[in-house]
Amino acid sequence: MSEKVGVYICHCGSNIAGVVDVEEVAKWAGEDLNNVTVSREYKFMCSSLGQELIEDDIKNEGLTRVVVGACSPHLHEKTFRRACSNAGMNPYLCQMASLREQVSWVVEDKEVATQKAKAMIAGAVERVQYHEELEPTEVPVNPHTLVVGGGIAGIQASLELADAGHPVYLVEREPSIGGHMAQFDKTFPTLDCAACILTPKMSDVGAHPNITLLSYSEVEEVTGFVGNFHARIKKKAKYVDEELCTGCGICIEKCPKKIIDHVFEVGMGYRKSIDRPFPQAVPNYPVIDTASCTYFDTGKCKACEIFCPTEAIDFEQQDTYLDVDVGNIILATGYDLFDVNRMPQYGYGRLENVFTSLEFERLCNASGPTDGKIVLRDGVTEPESVVIVHCVGSRDEHHNSYCSSVCCMSALKFGHLVIEKTDAKVYSCYIDMRTNQKGYEEFYNRLLEEGMQFVRGKVAEITDAARIPEEENKLIVQVEDTLLGIQRRIPVDMVILMSALEPRSDAGEVGLQFGISCSMEGWFTERHPKLDPVATMTDGIFIAGAAQGPKDIPATVAQGAAASARVQGMITTGVVEIEPVVATITEDMCSGCRICNTLCPFNAIEYLEDKEVSYINTALCKGCGTCVAACPASAITGAHYNNEQIFAELRGLLFDVTSGNGAKAPKEAPEPVSV
Amino acid sequence: MRQYAYFPGCSLEKIGLSYNISTQETAKKLGIELKELEDWNCCGATAYAHVDELLAYTLCARNIAIAERENLDLVAPCSACYKNTFFTNQYLKKDPDMADHINYALEEDDLHFSGSISIRNLLEVFTEDVGLEEISDSVSQPLKDLRVAPYYGCQILRPKKDGEEIEQPDFFENLLSAVGAEPVDFALKTRCCGGSLLISSREAALSMIHNLLKNAEDSGAAVIATACPLCQLNLECYQNQVNQEYGTNFSIPVVYFTQLLGLAFGIPNKRLGIGSELIAATPLASFAKK
Numbered sequence: 021m022s023e024k025v026g027v028y029i030c031h032c033g034s035n036i037a038g039v040v041d042v043e044e045v046a047k048w049a050g051e052d053l054n055n056v057t058v059s060r061e062y063k064f065m066c067s068s069l070g071q072e073l074i075e076d077d078i079k080n081e082g083l084t085r086v087v088v089g090a091c092s093p094h095l096h097e098k099t100f101r102r103a104c105s106n107a108g109m110n111p112y113l114c115q116m117a118s119l120r121e122q123v124s125w126v127v128e129d130k131e132v133a134t135q136k137a138k139a140m141i142a143g144a145v146e147r148v149q150y151h152e153e154l155e156p157t158e159v160p161v162n163p164h165t166l167v168v169g170g171g172i173a174g175i176q177a178s179l180e181l182a183d184a185g186h187p188v189y190l191v192e193r194e195p196s197i198g199g200h201m202a203q204f205d206k207t208f209p210t211l212d213c214a215a216c217i218l219t220p221k222m223s224d225v226g227a228h229p230n231i232t233l234l235s236y237s238e239v240e241e242v243t244g245f246v247g248n249f250h251a252r253i254k255k256k257a258k259y260v261d262e263e264l265c266t267g268c269g270i271c272i273e274k275c276p277k278k279i280i281d282h283v284f285e286v287g288m289g290y291r292k293s294i295d296r297p298f299p300q301a302v303p304n305y306p307v308i309d310t311a312s313c314t315y316f317d318t319g320k321c322k323a324c325e326i327f328c329p330t331e332a333i334d335f336e337q338q339d340t341y342l343d344v345d346v347g348n349i350i351l352a353t354g355y356d357l358f359d360v361n362r363m364p365q366y367g368y369g370r371l372e373n374v375f376t377s378l379e380f381e382r383l384c385n386a387s388g389p390t391d392g393k394i395v396l397r398d399g400v401t402e403p404e405s406v407v408i409v410h411c412v413g414s415r416d417e418h419h420n421s422y423c424s425s426v427c428c429m430s431a432l433k434f435g436h437l438v439i440e441k442t443d444a445k446v447y448s449c450y451i452d453m454r455t456n457q458k459g460y461e462e463f464y465n466r467l468l469e470e471g472m473q474f475v476r477g478k479v480a481e482i483t484d485a486a487r488i489p490e491e492e493n494k495l496i497v498q499v500e501d502t503l504l505g506i507q508r509r510i511p512v513d514m515v516i517l518m519s520a521l522e523p524r525s526d527a528g529e530v531g532l533q534f535g536i537s538c539s540m541e542g543w544f545t546e547r548h549p550k551l552d553p554v555a556t557m558t559d560g561i562f563i564a565g566a567a568q569g570p571k572d573i574p575a576t577v578a579q580g581a582a583a584s585a586r587v588q589g590m591i592t593t594g595v596v597e598i599e600p601v602v603a604t605i606t607e608d609m610c611s612g613c614r615i616c617n618t619l620c621p622f623n624a625i626e627y628l629e630d631k632e633v634s635y636i637n638t639a640l641c642k643g644c645g646t647c648v649a650a651c652p653a654s655a656i657t658g659a660h661y662n663n664e665q666i667f668a669e670l671r672g673l674l675f676d677v678t679s680g681n682g683a684k685a686p687k688e689a690p691e692p693v694s695v
Numbered sequence: 696m697r698q699y700a701y702f703p704g705c706s707l708e709k710i711g712l713s714y715n716i717s718t719q720e721t722a723k724k725l726g727i728e729l730k731e732l733e734d735w736n737c738c739g740a741t742a743y744a745h746v747d748e749l750l751a752y753t754l755c756a757r758n759i760a761i762a763e764r765e766n767l768d769l770v771a772p773c774s775a776c777y778k779n780t781f782f783t784n785q786y787l788k789k790d791p792d793m794a795d796h797i798n799y800a801l802e803e804d805d806l807h808f809s810g811s812i813s814i815r816n817l818l819e820v821f822t823e824d825v826g827l828e829e830i831s832d833s834v835s836q837p838l839k840d841l842r843v844a845p846y847y848g849c850q851i852l853r854p855k856k857d858g859e860e861i862e863q864p865d866f867f868e869n870l871l872s873a874v875g876a877e878p879v880d881f882a883l884k885t886r887c888c889g890g891s892l893l894i895s896s897r898e899a900a901l902s903m904i905h906n907l908l909k910n911a912e913d914s915g916a917a918v919i920a921t922a923c924p925l926c927q928l929n930l931e932c933y934q935n936q937v938n939q940e941y942g943t944n945f946s947i948p949v950v951y952f953t954q955l956l957g958l959a960f961g962i963p964n965k966r967l968g969i970g971s972e973l974i975a976a977t978p979l980a981s982f983a984k985k
Contacts, residue, residue, distance in 0.1 A: 364862035485882035485910045 023149045024057040026083040027141060028074060030065035030090035032120055037063075039124035040137045045089070048138055053145050057081055066096050071103040078107035085151065087144040089119040089137065110153035112600070112660060117144040139673045146672030150665045154600035159639055161247035162347035163187065163591045165584075168239055168530075171199020172573060173352035173565025175221050176580030177587075182230035184588050189344050190225065191253055194283070195236045196301035197222055199354050200566075203284060205384035205392070206437065207573060208429040209463035215300060215387075222302040234342065235303055242534055245639040246560030247347045247596045257337040259308040260294075264332035267304035271324035271333065272296070279312045288382045289389030294324050294333075299387060348560050348587040351544060352580060353530060355566040358413030358420070358520035366412065366517055367482045371495055372397045374482060374515045377430060384437050394441050396514060403444050403513035407497045408434055409479045410450040413520035420520050422541060425570040427518035428454040432463055434516055435472040447473045447510060449499050457574065475510075476503045482515055521570040535623060536561050543569045554583040558622070559596070562586055601643035601660045607633050609655035616647035616656065697824060699815070700762035700769045701729035704776035704924075705737050711773065711924030713968025717953035718772050718817060720967060724833060724960045725825050729770070732761050738771075738779040741890050749796070755783035756797045759814070760806035772817045772953075774850035774923035775890075781814040782854070816851055817953070818922050822866045827873040835961040836982050837875025843955065844881040844916035845871055846907070848926040852885055861885065870952065871920065874959035879914040883907050888929040898940075904929055905937045908945045917978040920952045927951060931973055948976040958982050 027049045031037035042061045050059030058077050062070050065088055077083050086109070088100045093116045101111035117140040127133040165181050167174045170192030178190045190197070201207075202222075204214035225231055234253055241252040275292035284297040291297075293313040296306045314321035315335060325333040360368040360376055368374045373396050375383070386392035395402055408431045414424040431448050432455070438446045453474070455464045468474075477499040486492045487509070494511035501508045523542030524530070531538045536556040537545045544563040547555040554562050564579040565571070571579075590596060605616075605625075610633040617625045617634060624640035625647060627633075636647070636656075648658040657663075707715035722729050735758050744751040758780060762769040771777040787794040788810040798807055821830060845867035852861040864885070868878035888907060889900035907930060911919050921927045931949040938944055950972070957967040963984045964970050 364860075370863075483882055485906070486913070487906055487909065 022055050023084045024082055025053075025055050025085040025087060025145055025148060026074065026077045026081065027053070027056050027059040027145065028065055028070075028086070028088045028090075029059075029061040029119070029137075029141070030070070030088065031061065031063045032065075032091060032124075033063065036090070036119050036124045036137075039127065039130055039133045040119060041130065041134045042137075044134060045137050045141060049141050049145065053142060055085075055149065056145060057083060065090050066099050071099065071106075074100065074103045075107040078104065078109050083109070084113065085148045086114040087117065087141065087148055088114065089117040089141050089144070091120040092116075092118045092122075110155075112154040113148065113151050115144045115148040115151065117141055135676070139675060141672075142675040143669040143672035147665050147669040150662075150668050151660070154659060156597045156600050157638060158595045158597055159245075159247045161590050161594055161596055162249075162345055164189065164344065164346040165587050165591075166191065166239070166249065166251055166344065166346040166349045167352060168349065168534075169199070169352035169354055169565070169567070170194075170197030170225075170233075170235070171352060171354045171565060171576075172201045172218065172221075173354070173567070173576045173580040174199075174350070175218075175225055176577045177350050177352060177564055177584040178231050179221060179224055179228070180581055180584035181587060182228045184584075186230065186588065186591055188231045189234060189251075189253070189346065190231055191234045191237050191239055193236070193238050194297060195258070195305070195307040196297045196303065197225060197233070197235065198298070198300075198302070200378075201573065202298060202300075203286075203378060203385070204381050205386070205388075206433060208433045209459040211433070211436070219300045219302075222300070226302040233303060235305075236307055237342075239533070240341070242349070245637060246558075247590070248639075249346050249349055249560060251344050251346060251349070253342045253344065255340045255342060257339050258305060259310075259333065259335055259337050260305050261332045261334050261337070262303070262305050264330045265305045266330055266332075267306075268329065269296075269306070270327050270329065272306055274323045274327045276321065276323060277312055277314055279309070285382055285389055286376070286378045288379055348562065348590055349534060350562045350564055350580075350583045350587065351530070351534060351536070351567055352564045352583075353524055353527070353567045355521045355570065356524050358522050360412055360517050360519055362419065363412060365481045366409065366479070366515075367484075367495070368517060371482060371484055371515075373403070373495060373513060374517065376517050376519050377427070377434075378519070380434060380516045384434075384441070392441075394438060394444075401513075402442050403438075405510075405512040406438050406444050406446045406514045406516065407479075407495075407510055407512045408446065408448045408516045408518065409482075409497070410448065410518050411478060411520075412517040413522075414518075415451060416520075420522065420541065422570070423454065424518075424521040425454070426521065426572045428452075429460055429463065429572065431516075431518050432467045432472070435467050436470060439470050439472065444513070445473065447475055447497075447512070449475045449477055449479045449497065451476070451478050457572065475499055475501050475508065477501050477508075486511075521566060524567070527567070534558070534561055536563070543567065554579055554586060560590075598639050599643070600638075601658075602638045602641040603636050603643060603645070603648055603656050603658045604638075605634055605636055605651075606655050606657070607631065609653050610634055611653055611655075613652065615650055615652065619646050619650050621646065696726055696728055698728045698730060698767050699820065700765050700767040700812075701731045702735055702738075702758055702762070702769055702771045702776060702780065703731065704735075704771060704773040705740075706773055706924035706928075710928060711951075713954060713971055714772055714924055714927070714951045717951055717957045717967040720962050721821075721953050721956045721960060724957075724962065725821075725829065727820070727825070730765060730767065732758060732769070735761065738773075738776040740775055740779075744779070749793075751779070752783045752786065752793070753797050753800055755780045756787060756794075756808045757801060757804070757806060759784055759812065760801050760808045763809060763811050764806070766812070768813045768815055770815045770817060770820050772922070773925070774816065774848050775925060777814065777816040778850040778854075781816075781856075784810065784812075784814050816922070818851065818867060818870065821956070822870050827869055830870070830956070831873045834874050834959045836959055836984065838871075838955060838959050838982055839875050841876045841955075841978060841982070842879050842915055842917045843871050843876045844911040844914055844919045845878050845884055845952075846881065846888075846911075846919050846921045846926060846930070846949075847885050848921065848923045849885060849887040851922060867920075867922070867952070871955070874956055876955065876959075879911075879916045881911060881914045881916065883910040888926045890925055890929075893929065893933065900929070901933065901937055901940050904933055905941050905943070908934065908937060908947060909943070911947060912945065916947065918955075918976065919947055919949045920955055921949060922952055934974060946974055948972060948974045948978065950976055950979070955979075958984075 029046045046061040104114045105111040237255045277293040281291035294308045310316040382388040413419045481498045491511045497510040562583040564583040565576040612632040739751040871878040889903040892900035
C-alpha cells in the first residue's frame, strides 16, 4: 500500500520566498511527485497555525508521511516532529528539507534556487517513504553525582546538589579543597577576604552528610554512559590515618624538614615535609611529601609518628582505590597560570623584584610568607613604586590571543592593596580597562580617585640597564604611553605581571579520559557557546568554572550552580531518553574484525569476547554513521540513515536527470556544458 | 675538512679587515676551509632594500647562485650581509615566481638560483658546526679573568627565524666561556647599535651608542666583543663623539670575537689585526703570544 505524503513549503517570511518560487514548488510537488496527497505553502510553518496545518491534514487526509521544506533541522526538526506526534503519527515519519540554509541563503539566481528546492523536496519525498517508526529508549539515572575539582566551582555544585538531597562524590587532587580562590587575599570588587567567604562553604562541604569528600585523590578511569557512569578513584596515600587524626598539628610543628612550598605558596614560602596547604584546610589532615621526607629517604627521623598523640601516622599506608557508580559527572578542574618565563623581556627570574600575580596574592595574604606585608624579595624593604603590567600572555599573538577576563579587575585590586598597605606610588600599564560586570566600573572609578596612575600601553620591556642616575638600582619599565604619544621609562622598585589564565596542563588528557573535547586553546568545549555553556557534547558530563574558559568568581559560582541544576533535573526525571537514531550491528554478519571499535568517536562500540562480535552501546551512539560506512562486511545499519533511505533521497535529488521514480523526467536530455 | 663558501662582504675588505684576517686564521686553526666566493658583489647593506626590493634581492641572489655553483653552504661574517643573504634565500625559496623573475636576470651571467644551500653566520658555524668542545680543545691560552661583553647586535637575531631565543640568547656567552673568558651579564646585548643611522640622524645614533657603552661599562666589561663590522665601527670609532656629547669618558676596546678566539688559540697579534684598533685593546695584552 502506498504512502500518503503531505508536503509543506514554508515561505519563512521572505527568507525563502524572496528567492525560491514557493507557490511553484508546492504546486509542482502536488502534481509531479508520486504519492503526494496534499501540497501546501505557508508563510510561517513553525507558527502554531503552521503546525496546525500539518496536524489537521494528518487527521483529515489520513497522511502517513510528512515533508516540510523550511529552515535547518537544527532549528525546527523538534517542532515538526512534535506536531506529527500530537496528531498521532510517529515523529520519525517526518522529514525536513532545508530550503533556507541550503537553498535560498546560498543561491542567488532565483531560477536555479527554485530548481534546487524542487530537487530537495523530491529527495525528501522519496526518502520519507522509506522511514520507519522509531521509538526512543529510556535508561535510568543514578542519583549519585561525581564532581571533579574542589575549587569554588566544584564546591558550589556539590553543595547545591547535596542540599537538594542528592549524594555527591567530590574528588580533589590537592590535600585540601579551595582551589586558587584559597590562595587569594581579597576578592574584587567588594574586597571581601577570599578565605572569609570561601571557608564557610568549605566547612559546609566537609560537614555535609551527602558529600563524600575524597581529597588528595584523582579519577583514574571512567566508563559508562549518561545515567550510568562507573568511575575508579585513586586515593593517594597521605601516610596519615584519617580515622585517628584530630588535626592538632603537632606533627607539623615537630617536623624538622623545611622545604619550599611550590604549590600553595608558589615558591614564596615554606612548608614542612608533613603539612597541610593552609591553616583552614578542609579536610584538615596533613599529608607527607615523600620526596622530601627524611624517613622515606633514609629511614630515620619519624618525629611526626613519635609526637602524634593519637598514633595517626602510618608510614606503611598505600594508595587505595574506590569504585563508584554515578549518574552524572561535573568537571570543575580550574586553570593554570601562564608561565611568564616564556616572556624573557619581562625579566622574571633574572630581575629579582618582578612578581607574578599569584606571588603577589601570597604577599598580600595575612597568612602568607610575609604575614601580609608588601615587601620586596629581601623580605624587608617596602617598595616605593610599583608597576602592574596587564596582559602578560593574554591578547598576545605569540602566546594566547584571548583575554583572560579577570586580570584588569585583579590589577585594580592589587593597586588598591598597595595604596592601602604602603606609601608606594602604583601604576597600571594596560591595553584596555575591562571592567564590565556589576560594581566593576565603580571599582575602577574608586581606584582613579585613590590615586592609582594609569598608562595606556603594553609594556615592551623591563630592564635594569640604567641610562640616567634616577634609574640606577631600579627596575625600568619601558612602555609607549599611547595617550600621550611618547615612550616612557618608568623606574620602579617592584613589578607585578598579570599572567594569563591558561587551561590546566593536563586538560587534554582529562578531557579524553571523560570523553569530552577541548577547544584549540585547551578549554573544555561546551555544547553551545551561547545557549548551553555547562553541558558538553557527551550526555551526562557537565563542565563548570574556569575549566570552560577564563572567568571571575561570580561567573564561576553561577556555572557551578547551573551544572548542578542540570544534574538535579536529570535526577528528578529519573530517566534519560536516548534518541533512536543509532547504529546496530547484525551479529550474524559481524566477523569480529573490530575495525569499527577504534573508529567510533564516542567510544560506543565494544567487543564481546565470548561471542567474538562487536556491539554498539545505543546510549553512547550518536548515529554519526562512521562505523556504518567503514564496516567491510556491511554488517552495521544506521537507523534512519539506511542504504534504502539514502539511495531514495539521491534518486529524488536527481529527479531532472533520471527517468521515472516518481517524477516526470524532462523530454530531452539537458544540454552538455562546454568547459 | 669542513668547507664553506666565504662571503666577506664590502666591510671586511677595508674597515673590517681585522675581522677578515682573524676569521681566516681561526677557521684555518679549526680545520675549516673558507673558499672565497668568486666575483662576489655587495649585499645591499641596510639601505638598498628600501630603495628597490627586487634589485636588492637580485644582488644577494647572485652571491647565493655563485655559492650554489660550488655546492657549498655560504658563510657571511658580517651580520648585515648574513641577514640580507639569509632572507633572500628564504623568500626566493617560498616565492618561485620571484625566483624565476630573478633567475631571468642571473642567466645573463650563466648563474641560477635554486635554493640548494644554507646561509650561515659565523657565530653559529663556530658554536654549532664545530662545537664548543672542539673549540675548547684548541685553546692554548685561556682568556682567564677577561671580562667580555658579548654584543650580538640586532641583525643576527632579528627578524626571528625559527622559534629561536631572541630575547635572551646565550650562544655567544657559551663561545666566550669555551675559550676561558668571562662573559658579563650585558642587558643590552641584542640592542641595535644604530647601524648607518649616524649618517642620517647623528643625535639618535649617538644616544643609542651611548646606552650600549654605558651598559657595557656598568656590567663590568673590560672589552666588548662583536660579530659585525658596523657594530664594531659604531661602538669603537664614535666613543670620542659620545664622550663629547654626553660628558662621559668611555675608553672601552671593541674587538671581533674571532680576534679573541685567535688569541686563545695562540695566534700572534699581528695575524689577528690586534694592535690596529683606535682604542688600544690593552686588556688583551697579557694574552698575546710572545
